[in-house]
Amino acid sequence: MDAEVLRSYLPGYAEAFFLTIRIGWIGIALSFGIGILTAFVSYYKVPVLKRIAGVYVELFRNTPLLVQLFFIYFGLPKIGFSLSAEACGIIGLGLLGGSYMSESFRSGLDAISKVQTESALALGMTNFQVFWLIVFPEALSLSVPAIVANVIFLLKETSVFSAISLMDLMFTAKDLIGLYYNTTEALFLLVLFYILMLLPVSLIGSIAEKRARYKMLGV
Amino acid sequence: MEEILRVNGLSKKYEDLTVLDQLSMSVRSGEVVVIVGPSGCGKSTLLRTLNALESIDGGEVVLEGEVINPGNKNLSRVREKVGMVFQSYELFPHKTVFQNLTLAPLKVMKADKKETEKEALALLERVGLSSKKNSYPRQLSGGQKQRVAIIRALMMHPELLLLDEITAALDPEMVKEVLDVVLSLAKEGRTMIIVTHELQFAKAVADRMIFIDGGRIIEEGPPKEFFEHPRTDRLKKFLHSFSYEE
Ligand SMILES: Nc1ncnc2c1ncn2[C@@H]1O[C@H](COP(=O)(O)OP(=O)(O)O)[C@@H](O)[C@H]1O
Ligand SMILES: [Mg+2]
Numbered sequence: 530m531d532a533e534v535l536r537s538y539l540p541g542y543a544e545a546f547f548l549t550i551r552i553g554w555i556g557i558a559l560s561f562g563i564g565i566l567t568a569f570v571s572y573y574k575v576p577v578l579k580r581i582a583g584v585y586v587e588l589f590r591n592t593p594l595l596v597q598l599f600f601i602y603f604g605l606p607k608i609g610f611s612l613s614a615e616a617c618g619i620i621g622l623g624l625l626g627g628s629y630m631s632e633s634f635r636s637g638l639d640a641i642s643k644v645q646t647e648s649a650l651a652l653g654m655t656n657f658q659v660f661w662l663i664v665f666p667e668a669l670s671l672s673v674p675a676i677v678a679n680v681i682f683l684l685k686e687t688s689v690f691s692a693i694s695l696m697d698l699m700f701t702a703k704d705l706i707g708l709y710y711n712t713t714e715a716l717f718l719l720v721l722f723y724i725l726m727l728l729p730v731s732l733i734g735s736i737a738e739k740r741a742r743y744k745m746l747g748v
Numbered sequence: 749m750e751e752i753l754r755v756n757g758l759s760k761k762y763e764d765l766t767v768l769d770q771l772s773m774s775v776r777s778g779e780v781v782v783i784v785g786p787s788g789c790g791k792s793t794l795l796r797t798l799n800a801l802e803s804i805d806g807g808e809v810v811l812e813g814e815v816i817n818p819g820n821k822n823l824s825r826v827r828e829k830v831g832m833v834f835q836s837y838e839l840f841p842h843k844t845v846f847q848n849l850t851l852a853p854l855k856v857m858k859a860d861k862k863e864t865e866k867e868a869l870a871l872l873e874r875v876g877l878s879s880k881k882n883s884y885p886r887q888l889s890g891g892q893k894q895r896v897a898i899i900r901a902l903m904m905h906p907e908l909l910l911l912d913e914i915t916a917a918l919d920p921e922m923v924k925e926v927l928d929v930v931l932s933l934a935k936e937g938r939t940m941i942i943v944t945h946e947l948q949f950a951k952a953v954a955d956r957m958i959f960i961d962g963g964r965i966i967e968e969g970p971p972k973e974f975f976e977h978p979r980t981d982r983l984k985k986f987l988h989s990f991s992y993e994e
Contacts, residue, residue, distance in 0.1 A: 647801050648838035648897075652852035652904055653828035662855060666842050744884065745841050 534714045538705060545701040546722045552615060552695070553687045553726075556622025557680055563623060564630025569660075571631075572638045582631070589628035595689045597621050602693040614695045618687070626683045633675035637668035673741040677734035684727055698722050752777045752812060752907060752939055753798065759806035760793055760963075767793045769963035770807065775908070778937045782950040782971075785960035786986060791943045794960070795910045798941070799830040812907065828856060831901030832910040835917050837893040839885035845872070845896050846881045853903050864903070871899040875929055891922030898929055909933070909940045916945065927953075947990055951975060959983045 567582035589597065602617040612620070641664055649659040691700035702719040706712050753775040760768040767790045775781055783791050796802040798809055800818045809816045816826050839848050849868040853859040872878045875895040885893055894914055901909060911930065915923045927949050934940065934953045944950055950957065950971065957974035959967045959982075967974070967983045978984045 642836075642838075644834055644836060645838050645840075647796075648832070648834055649840075649852075650801060650824070651799055651827055651830070651832040652900070653824045653856040654852060655824045658824075658855060662851065663840055667840070670842055745886070 530713055530717060531711070534709075534711050535718065538711075538714060538718055541701050541705065542698065542718050542722055545696055545698045546726065548615075548695070549687050549690070549697040550726060552618045552622065552690065552697070553684050556619045556687075557626055557683050559619060559623030560626025560630050560679075560683065563627025564634050567627065567631040568634035568638060571635060586628045586631050589624050590632070593689075594621060594625050594686050595692055597625060598689065598693050614690075614693050617693055618690045618695050622683055622686065625686065626679060629679045629682070630676065633672045633679060634668060636675065637670075637672035638664065640671050641667050667745070670741040670745050674738045677730075677738055680734065681727060681730055684730065685723075688723075750777050751775070753941075754810040755794075755798075755807070756810070757807035758794075758797060758804060758809065760790070760797060760802065761805050767963050768797070768804075771960075771963065771965060772807075773958065773965060773968075775939060775941060777907075777939055780934045780938075780940045780942065780953055780955045781958060782942045782944060782954035782956075783958045783960055784944070784947070784950065784986070785966075789960050790963040791960060792912055795832065795912050795941065795943060798908075798910060799827045799832060801832075824856070828904055829907045830910060831904055831906030831908070833894070833897050833901055833912065833914050835913045837885070837890070837897045837917075839893055839896060839900070841885050844882050844884055845877070845888070848885070848896060849900050849903050852900070857904065868899075868903065871902060875899055889922060890918045891925045894918065894922075894926045895929055898926070898933075902933075907939060909938055911940060911942045911944070913943055913945065947975070947987075959986065961986070 567586060570578045570582045598617060598621045601612065601621050602614065605612065645667075646659055646664060649663045650656075654662065687697055688699045690697040691703060694700070696704075698719055702715045705715045709715075751774050755771060755773045757770045757772055758768050759766070759770055771790075771794065773781075783794070785791055793802060797804050798811075798816075800809075800816050800820065800823050803818045811826060811829060814826065816823075820826060839845075840851070843851060846865075846868060849871065850864050853864045853867075854861060869878070869881070872881055875898070877892060877895060880888060880892060880896075885896070888896065898911075898914070914930075915926050918926065923946065927946065930940070930942070930949075931953055942950070942953065954971045957969060957971050958965055959974070959980075961982055967978065967980045974983075975987065978987055
């Protein structure tokens with residue numbers, strides 16, 4: 530490996546790294562919102578909306594992100610909606626992630642017994658207080674492992690962004706290899722930056738998992 | 749003594765199954781009523797209708813002159829007056845013992861923080877759990893959890909306390925520590941409706957016994973007569989199922 534080559538590639542990778550992180554985390558934040566909302570709607574069996582949530586989850590869990598991105602990036606302009614590649618990336622990741630997050634929250638919600646809810650009602654709490662003070666925090670704690678897994682999965686999925694010409698890490702690597710044929714250096718940096726992106730999430734995630742588990746179950 | 753609760757012709761069905769069949773009863777302030785009956789006879793359903801956790805198909809529940817039904821706008825206000833303790837404790841697992849006690853008073857009654865905390869400490873002291881103040885529910889034994897559940901209900905200053913088989917899930921050696929708390933509540937004049945299979949305890953705590961079977965009250969009366977001179981065959985048979993002599 531050539532240190533000079535590595536050094537000359539570094540700025541490009543750094544830029545791609547921050548772009549990937551930015552889109553990744555905004556998309557994940559969006560997926561959080563969508564996930565909580567749809568899980569809520571299906572848990573409380575809100576008429577009509579619960580059907581829509583169900584169809585949405587099935588649709589997005591069972592199609593690849595690449596296909597979803599193509600629809601948003603190439604399909605939507607045909608019916609008059611043109612979005613920037615970055616916006617498409619965020620929306621695509623948010624929608625895909627939302628369907629996964631929804632399932633994770635839902636399993637947390639389902640793990641809370643009916644009588645736990647009733648004990649809160651019996652203390653005079655309103656339905657909203659029961660949800661906000663009891664059901665939601667408990668479900669969130671129970672869903673932590675699944676949520677961490679989703680976050681890591683979604684960050685890895687950002688690697689298909691290059692298909693809609695977003696200059697993410699994958700795009701940068703392919704570009705440099707195509708231009709200069711320094712395959713080893715380009716791949717080395719690619720792996721390095723993905724690890725840099727994911728390792729902290731993994732570490733923080735496993736601490737969060739342990740804490741949530743300890744709090745709820747004591748082991 | 750004044751009447752605090754009245755149940756008039758209460759009926760409850762699950763599809764074809766009639767669980768409560770035009771049941772009527774009333775409870776006076778300071779009275780301890782113990783309900784017994786075979787499993788599945790509708791005891792839990794009855795208690796749950798009393799604070800509108802369960803809808804009803806006929807009759808009415810009147811608490812301090814106010815008709816309770818699950819369609820009410822201010823159900824939570826009504827429920828503040830009725831405390832309930834469940835067989836499975838139902839402490840909030842993500843909150844400490846202390847937070848379990850103070851959560852509802854602070855959020856529901858908007859009670860003064862200092863006063864509420866003082867009261868929580870005093871109640872913990874009373875049931876011998878001061879040292880568990882900062883523990884999480886999972887760190888407690890069943891008996892300890894149930895004592896916390898009882899004082900959590902007391903924190904809301906309920907007019908009426910409903911206890912549904914609160915020792916049924918406990919190991920035998922823990923039953924007494926919980927029932928002792930209930931006895932002390934009875935002594936200080938709390939109004940309670942207690943469902944239990946602990947007949948010895950029922951004898952000791954009850955002002956009035958009620959026997960329910962098939963969703964109806966079959967027999968009721970003061971504990972002495974109830975246990976020593978049951979009038980109906982059904983109650984005789986029920987009481988007999990608890991004894992071992994030939
Ligand atoms: N949610 C429900 N749906 C259908 N049947 C129920 C439901 N809850 C209770 N039941 C039935 O109602 C009857 C009375 O139940 P319950 O009040 O729990 O009895 P108990 O507390 O006296 O053992 C039982 O036959 C039970 O199977
Ligand atoms: Mg029962």
